[in-house]
Amino acid sequence: MDRGIKNIIKEHSQLYVRIQKLDNFIYNEDTSHINKADFANLCIQLAAMRQYEKCLIARLNNAGVIFGNGLYHECVAAVNTEEDVEENNKEDEQ
Numbered sequence: 753m754d755r756g757i758k759n760i761i762k763e764h765s766q767l768y769v770r771i772q773k774l775d776n777f778i779y780n781e782d783t784s785h786i787n788k789a790d791f792a793n794l795c796i797q798l799a800a801m802r803q804y805e806k807c808l809i810a811r812l813n814n815a816g817v818i819f820g821n822g823l824y825h826e827c828v829a830a831v832n833t834e835e836d837v838e839e840n841n842k843e844d845e846q
Contacts, residue, residue: 753826757815761824764808768822771801 777783778798783791809819816827 753817754815757812757817760808760811760815761817764805764812764819767801767805767808771798771805774798774801 774794775798778791778794786794812819812824818825818827
């Protein structure tokens with residue numbers, strides 16, 4: 753795997769943990785002691801972090817790496833059923 757992709761995975765994994773922590777804090781903790789403006793800024797920050805995560809995931813997907821359920825998977829091949837059907841039809845004709 754390319755060094756750049758490894759760096760994106762490392763960056764994404766760190767960001768993913770931070771998103772989970774901030775999300776948990778915003779939605780599951782008592783935030784009544786936080787100034788309303790600060791709380792609003794935390795919500796804006798979470799939204800920005802999620803958007804950046806989407807960018808990193810898109811870059812990983814472009815490189816054939818898929819993230820799901822906390823795991824990274826490298827795509828080694830894909831099944832193209834349309835090609836398979838056409839190929840089978842050609843073989844049947846011969």
